[in-house]
Amino acid sequence: EDQVTQSPEALRLQEGESSSLNCSYTVSGLRGLFWYRQDPGKGPEFLFTLYSAGEEKEKERLKATLTKKESFLHITAPKPEDSATYLCAVHPSGYSTLTFGKGTMLLVSP
């Protein structure tokens, strides 16, 4: 069974305090790994797709990396506006759908 586990469940940072979110996965063949951001009361917003181990993607203060068993979302010098829930999802081979983790709720204090 395909599984996606995100840690920590919640993370509180001070503005400027860099950290990483983890997404570990177990799938029968990975076609792609997705990161999303979700603000309260809104739908998930697409951030990155990673296709193979060793791949990295960057967007402003966010950097996503991928290994054969996990992905990290690194947040460098975060700002309060980075506060959100970050979701990880995998696209297993042979399927048309995504399997989501439960998310990490990030709170960045000024």
Add this chain to the structure above:
Amino acid sequence: NAGVTQTPKFQVLKTGQSMTLQCAQDMNHEYMSWYRQDPGMGLRLIHYSVGAGITDQGEVPNGYNVSRSTTEDFPLRLLSAAPSQTSVYFCASSGGRGLRRTGVYGYTFGSGTRLTVV
């Protein structure tokens, strides 16, 4: 350029009532899906469609029906609402069946429908 539009945004139903959650996209996307999001459970797939006339079940399909008569619309029907169906429902669409096209654009989500069944 509306993207994915869901209606209504909020709904309260009584147990046993039926209703349809609407989802429309204007991006000519082939793939559409419905998820529900519950505290502590994450996003769970209800039903999905890879094109007009083609639908399939996801992880939690019981109590829900879907159909896809056009590329643009993918309504979700609750046949006889139960309190366990209280949730936030999201519709999502993607550019194509091919992974590369899907990956480049990601899945576009609607803003959600918050449903309460009393």
